[in-house]
Amino acid sequence: MTFLLCSRAGLVRSALLAGSLLLGGLAARAQPASRPDTIARPARPRPTSLPLAAPPDSTRPGRRLPILAGGLVVSYTGALYLLSQGWYTGQRSAFHWFDDASEWRQMDKAGHFWGAFHESRGAVDMLRWAGLPDRTATWYGGFVGFLLQSPIELLDGRDPAYGASATDLAANFLGSAALMGQQLAWNEVRLMPKYSFHTTRYAPLRPNVLGKSLAEQHLKDYNGQTYWLCADVAAWLKPESKWPKWLQPAVGYGAQEMVFNDPDANAALGLRSYRQYYLSLDVNLRRIPTRSKLLKKVFYVASIFHLPAPALEYNSRRGLVMHGLYY
Numbered sequence: 001m002t003f004l005l006c007s008r009a010g011l012v013r014s015a016l017l018a019g020s021l022l023l024g025g026l027a028a029r030a031q032p033a034s035r036p037d038t039i040a041r042p043a044r045p046r047p048t049s050l051p052l053a054a055p056p057d058s059t060r061p062g063r064r065l066p067i068l069a070g071g072l073v074v075s076y077t078g079a080l081y082l083l084s085q086g087w088y089t090g091q092r093s094a095f096h097w098f099d100d101a102s103e104w105r106q107m108d109k110a111g112h113f114w115g116a117f118h119e120s121r122g123a124v125d126m127l128r129w130a131g132l133p134d135r136t137a138t139w140y141g142g143f144v145g146f147l148l149q150s151p152i153e154l155l156d157g158r159d160p161a162y163g164a165s166a167t168d169l170a171a172n173f174l175g176s177a178a179l180m181g182q183q184l185a186w187n188e189v190r191l192m193p194k195y196s197f198h199t200t201r202y203a204p205l206r207p208n209v210l211g212k213s214l215a216e217q218h219l220k221d222y223n224g225q226t227y228w229l230c231a232d233v234a235a236w237l238k239p240e241s242k243w244p245k246w247l248q249p250a251v252g253y254g255a256q257e258m259v260f261n262d263p264d265a266n267a268a269l270g271l272r273s274y275r276q277y278y279l280s281l282d283v284n285l286r287r288i289p290t291r292s293k294l295l296k297k298v299f300y301v302a303s304i305f306h307l308p309a310p311a312l313e314y315n316s317r318r319g320l321v322m323h324g325l326y327y
Contacts, residue, residue: 117175
């Protein structure tokens with residue numbers, strides 16, 4: 001039952017993330033490597049013979065910001081209402097907490113972090129598109145991921161079979177804070193959390209929980225999920241460096257043999273869950289030069305995924321394992 005409720009929150013998180021990234025991708029535009037809006041620049045002389053031209057729409061927040069804010073509030077309020085009426089339909093209890101910190105080898109917490117990070121990333125870029133200065137967009141949009149995901153805990157907190165999770169809230173907060181910290185420090189994302197998935201032999205053992213279809217398994221089968229942290233090395237190097245700007249190292253985290261969260265139920269199937277750690281490479285799609293606006297938007301959205309690549313794995317069962325192509 002606990003996993004079903006976690007999957008329910010995961011589905012909502014995926015829907016929120018998809019919406020944020022699609023809007024962020026539509027708002028994405030070519031930007032310089034650094035956007036220092038706080039650095040003083042020499043004043044340019046104003047022409048005296050001709051009037052100043054009106055700034056482009058992208059610098060006038062008055063036109064786009066109310067539409068953006070209103071659309072977000074209406075759509076999110078509607079989504080929460082439909083969720084509370086259509087999914088949380090069982091018996092309600094008084095609000096209470098549930099400690100799930102030790103469950104599923106913390107793979108669900110990695111998912112909360114990843115989702116909040118990219119929801120905040122989409123929100124910051126949407127506010128930039130609406131015309132807000134970079135730092136203002138970061139402060140107002142940076143915690144959107146936390147604000148979007150956390151109210152779900154209010155609904156879970158009134159479910160008698162589950163409860164609100166303090167560690168889920170912490171993961172949501174850390175995801176948004178990680179995005180804000182990078183934007184404030186570098187005015188760009190240099191450490192990108194990513195996700196990859198591969199099918200496993202465990203989902204057929206418990207399809208009602210781990211997923212029947214491929215789409216369900218993406219959300220529910222933690223055995224097939226891997227979360228990555230990819231470093232944009234080129235951002236720290238000099239422009240004349242020979243390092244390929246699109247190539248970046250990546251470290252990953254996963255877990256296996258989790259059909260049940262209960263160790264005794266797992267042991268009855270001859271399973272014992274364990275963690276996996278990876279070292280791999282990644283393609284930084286944001287560094288691939290293109291003049292196509294469509295491709296820029298596609299790369300923006302696709303940058304949340306780690307592409308298949310060779311990987312070195314370490315786990316406590318088999319030690320070091322080399323994968324020719326890891327998904």
